[in-house]
Amino acid sequence: xxxxxxxxxxxxxxxxxxxxxxxxxxxxxxxxxxxxxxxxxxxxxxxxxxxxxxxxxxxxxxxxxxxxxxxxxxxxxxxxxxxxxxxxxxxxxxxxxxxxxxxxxxxxxxxxxxxxxxxxxxxxxxxxxxxxxxxxxxxxxxxxxxxxxxxxxxxxxxxxxxxxxxxxxxxxxxxxxxxxxxxxxxxxxxxxxxxxxxxxxxxxxxxxxxxxxxxxxxxxxxxxxxxxxxxxxxxxxxxxxxxxxxxxxxxxxxxxxxxxxxxxxxxxxxxxxxxxxxxxxxxxxxxxxxxxxxxxxxxxxxxxxxxx
Amino acid sequence: xxxxxxxxxxxxxxxxxxxxxxxxxxxxxxxxxxxxxxxxxxxxxxxxxxxxxxxxxxxxxxxxxxxxxxxxxxxxxxxxxxxxxxxxxxxxxxxxxxxxxxxxxxxxxxxxxxxxxxxxxxxxxxxxxxxxxxxxxxxxxxxxxxxxxxxxxxxxxxxxxxxxxxxxxxxxxxxxxxxxxxxxxxxxxxxxxxxxxxxxxxxxxxxxxxxxxxxxxxxxxxxxxxxxxxxxxxxxxxxxxxxxxxxxxxxxxxxxxxxxxxxxxxxxxxxxxxxxxxxxxxxxxxxxxxxxxxxxxxxxxxxxxxxxxxxxxxxxxxxxx
Numbered sequence: 001x002x003x004x005x006x007x008x009x010x011x012x013x014x015x016x017x018x019x020x021x022x023x024x025x026x027x028x029x030x031x032x033x034x035x036x037x038x039x040x041x042x043x044x045x046x047x048x049x050x051x052x053x054x055x056x057x058x059x060x061x062x063x064x065x066x067x068x069x070x071x072x073x074x075x076x077x078x079x080x081x082x083x084x085x086x087x088x089x090x091x092x093x094x095x096x097x098x099x100x101x102x103x104x105x106x107x108x109x110x111x112x113x114x115x116x117x118x119x120x121x122x123x124x125x126x127x128x129x130x131x132x133x134x135x136x137x138x139x140x141x142x143x144x145x146x147x148x149x150x151x152x153x154x155x156x157x158x159x160x161x162x163x164x165x166x167x168x169x170x171x172x173x174x175x176x177x178x179x180x181x182x183x184x185x186x187x188x189x190x191x192x193x194x195x196x197x198x199x200x201x202x203x204x205x206x207x208x209x210x211x212x213x214x215x216x217x218x219x220x221x222x223x224x225x226x227x228x229x230x231x232x233x234x235x236x237x238x239x240x241x242x243x244x245x246x247x248x249x250x251x252x253x254x255x256x257x258x259x260x261x262x263x264x265x266x267x268x269x270x271x272x273x274x275x276x277x278x279x280x281x282x283x284x285x286x287x288x289x290x291x292x293x294x295x296x297x298x299x300x301x302x303x304x305x306x307x308x
Numbered sequence: 309x310x311x312x313x314x315x316x317x318x319x320x321x322x323x324x325x326x327x328x329x330x331x332x333x334x335x336x337x338x339x340x341x342x343x344x345x346x347x348x349x350x351x352x353x354x355x356x357x358x359x360x361x362x363x364x365x366x367x368x369x370x371x372x373x374x375x376x377x378x379x380x381x382x383x384x385x386x387x388x389x390x391x392x393x394x395x396x397x398x399x400x401x402x403x404x405x406x407x408x409x410x411x412x413x414x415x416x417x418x419x420x421x422x423x424x425x426x427x428x429x430x431x432x433x434x435x436x437x438x439x440x441x442x443x444x445x446x447x448x449x450x451x452x453x454x455x456x457x458x459x460x461x462x463x464x465x466x467x468x469x470x471x472x473x474x475x476x477x478x479x480x481x482x483x484x485x486x487x488x489x490x491x492x493x494x495x496x497x498x499x500x501x502x503x504x505x506x507x508x509x510x511x512x513x514x515x516x517x518x519x520x521x522x523x524x525x526x527x528x529x530x531x532x533x534x535x536x537x538x539x540x541x542x543x544x545x546x547x548x549x550x551x552x553x554x555x556x557x558x559x560x561x562x563x564x565x566x567x568x569x570x571x572x573x574x575x576x577x578x579x580x581x582x583x584x585x586x587x588x589x590x591x592x593x594x595x596x597x598x599x600x601x602x603x604x605x606x607x608x609x610x611x612x613x614x615x616x617x618x619x620x621x622x623x624x625x626x627x628x629x
Contacts, residue, residue: 030524037430051470103346122619127350129615131552133582134604137589138357173350203336231460233555265558294455
């Protein structure tokens with residue numbers, strides 16, 4: 001029965017109707033085309049690696065690694081100050097996005113009626129649709145001068161990771177909220193019913209039963225939030241400043257990893273110059289960081305899905 | 309959203325209908341208040357952003373915003389302007405428009421859609437309808453897609469720039485930007501299409517197969533048409549993300565263009581709207597920043613409009629089986 005190797009119906013659709021099957025070359029061609037499309041996504045990853053690794057290696061063949069992995073802010077190729085800038089921005093963004101995203105997720109999953117959620121969820125997700133250039137503009141012309149320097153009277157510089165992180169945090173609220181809501185919703189109903197039957201109210205049920213049960217998924221949402229924050233470019237380019245700085249004060253200007261990449265690309269450096277190759281070395285580090293974060297997030301999600 | 313969650317919420321609500329008084333102590337109310345705050349904080353920020361930007365851009369809501377190209381200081385025109393009694397320094401404000409950016413972004417969006425939708429839908433159809441769920445290939449592609457969805461946008465720009473260099477085309481042309489944006493939104497299109505296909509019940513497929521249709525005929529004539537609302541919602545959301553994205557285009561070498569793109573548009577050098585706004589926002593002249601504010605409102609109107617269409621399609625046309 002060679003016909004059994006024919007493309008089967010989707011899982012759950014029962015066995016394929018092999019008895020009437022006759023050779024259909026067209027079907028095989030279509031299947032091959034569709035498979036190529038699916039395989040293309042793997043090619044994209046391979047392409048990214050090639051596009052970043054090749055010029056990065058070229059950079060390291062021209063510049064000793066010691067000039068790259070250094071905290072010396074005078075070195076034109078120092079990467080540690082950029083990491084400090086990125087870490088500060090990310091930490092502030094997460095301080096905003098995790099509590100607020102989690103709160104929104106708890107409301108959507110535990111309190112909202114089906115009807116309300118249908119409209120509330122897209123409203124929260126709208127924040128992710130606003131272009132990062134717009135957030136950057138808002139950070140430079142409103143959050144830093146009006147809110148931080150004006151209303152709060154902070155003596156901070158005109159461009160800094162504090163303002164950048166706050167704006168970035170608002171942008172990644174939906175990323176955190178959406179994954180956290182999925183994990184809260186995945187908690188079995190029996191746990192809630194048990195809690196309610198013991199006389200707990202909705203707050204107690206949410207905080208003491210549903211939240212601990214969904215903790216791994218919530219952790220995954222925070223990790224994905226870190227990945228988003230580290231990779232965001234236009235906001236940090238516009239808001240965080242352009243000074244290589246090792247200080248941990250978020251009120252001072254800091255250059256970040258993505259900021260350097262975009263600034264170099266916008267600048268006058270020729271594509272073949274060492275300055276331009278430098279941005280690929282930074283990009284390789286950036287890709288490695290986000291790749292690890294994404295994999296951690298995916299692994300956590302897999303694990304908690306298997307639990308229920 | 310899983311149906312289990314929906315049921316859970318319904319049951320939780322009805323269970324509590326009788327014992328609601330338990331929810332009324334001070335701490336519960338404070339907790340509920342905090343949740344409400346979380347839910348509406350983002351919307352409040354968005355509202356403040358729109359109001360603040362609209363106020364600072366108010367003097368520039370004129371037709372020049374759409375019809376004019378970005379102007380640099382031109383002495384001849386400055387003299388002509390001075391003759392009419394206006395401050396020549398206002399020249400760039402009076403004549404700065406985003407025509408090249410708006411035209412460029414529309415070209416980019418159409419090209420991006422033409423690249424991303426066929427590729428994304430084909431990949432999703434293969435993964436949902438043809439591939440075995442347990443095969444190693446499916447698992448690798450799945451993890452790969454989840455990772456690609458969170459790869460920084462600038463890196464897609466680097467990939468497209470490298471592809472352009474390999475093919476040997478000029479930097480800054482439309483097709484390069486469209487490739488970067490299409491690859492950027494590809495994971496979104498694939499993931500949402502798969503969700504839409506998954507929500508089509510198996511009975512439809514079984515019925516079609518039982519009548520003698522092949523797997524492809526079933527997909528093309530039954531499953532895909534039923535999934536169209538879900539696919540269009542995901543695609544529109546992906547495209548609205550693409551139109552606002554500036555970071556990858558920086559890597560492609562998009563620059564200031566003050567002329568109409570030539571036919572065929574895909575090989576013409578173009579400017580992108582968000583990038584033009586970025587340049588105007590970085591300008592030291594206040595009048596140009598004003599134009600940037602007005603441009604942001606136009607860009608937001610385009611994007612929020614697309615989001616609204618996507619939400620309406622999702623809520624009105626999606627069938628619940």
